[in-house]
Amino acid sequence: MNDRLNLIKNWLESELKIPEYNINKLTGDASFRQYFRINLPDVSYILMDAPPGRECCKTFANLDHFFRENHIHVPKIYAENITDGFLLLEDFGDDVLLSILTPGNADNYYHKAIDIICDIQAAKTNNMTLPPFDKKFMLEEMELFREWLLKNLLQYPLSSQEDKIITAVFNDLADKIALQHYAVTHRDFHSRNLMRLPNDELGVLDFQDAVMGPYVYDLVSLLKDAYITWSRDKTELWLSYFYDTARNRGLILDINLESLFMDFEITGLQRHIKVAGIFARLYKRDGKEAYLKDIPRVLHYINVALARIECYHDFYQLLIEKWMPQVEMATWSK
Secondary structure, eight states: OHHHHHHHHHIIIIISOOOSOEEEEOOOOSSSOEEEEEEOSSOEEEEEEOOTTTSOHHHHHHHHHHHHHTTOOOOOEEEEETTTTEEEEEOOOSOBHHHHOOTTTHHHHHHHHHHHHHHHHTOOOTTOOOOBOOHHHHHHHHHHIIIIIIIIISOOOOOHHHHHHHHHHHHHHHHHHHTSOEEEEOSOOSTTSEEEOTTSOEEEOOOTTOEEEETTHHHHHHHTOTTOOOOHHHHHHHHHHHHHHHHHTTSSTTOOHHHHHHHHHHHHHHHHHHHHHHHHHHHHTTOOGGGGGGHHHHHHHHHHHHHHHTOOHHHHHHIIIIIHHHHHHSGGGO
């Protein structure tokens, strides 16, 4: 880290000619990126440190320009050092949406967030090519559940029959999702990646993994948030708000509300199978223990989705009879 910090300071001082500043490390995220606030006497910036070989600074920069061109409020880039993996970004402040949400203001902010999802889906890609959220990609994501949650974290000994059940569910889920309407997708659009700005609008972070994906994916990330839970009634009202808004903007003219609800559950099942595996990997591989406490919420989402979809019965039985009890007994889930 000292070598990276020295590189940062050399870039700020030698190339950007910033003579006097204070630098403070901020809380990191689930990736290998790190963030620093650079305080000058009359302004502050965020410096993103994306180590080459582990993070792609260029992809972030390209997507930043793409979203800004489409009027999505992502941080402005003031300076780039792609070789070393540094970006000097607009400072959105400290008001993470998760930290300011209350039952009283949730409708206001979720409507704003859903409006942004519609803006993202309406974005004109032109010469920008986004990776496809295809079956191969979905299967690789879901495999994290088997490898990192079941085998590594829970050390659950899967039988050959259980392996077959899991594989069949993963394949069928990916096939069903691939039939949905696809649009530009942020892919991690939740309350910890949205910031309240001074004008009470929302700024968007952590967009570097954007894809062409299922139209409900960002809704799942937002409304089945791994870090905060809302009632089913609230969720359905917000889904209805998206439905009305998206139809009025010509985004989903051939989709009815009942189909949207089912697409939401199916896509949520795929996402949360992946997220449970990622949280287990963040702990076992990267030593990030804080994510363990969120695994029970994610498994609850999987449980509820399976009950509503009313299929994948064998997988559902394994979840409620084998895996969830093991998680509930773990000391880290208390």
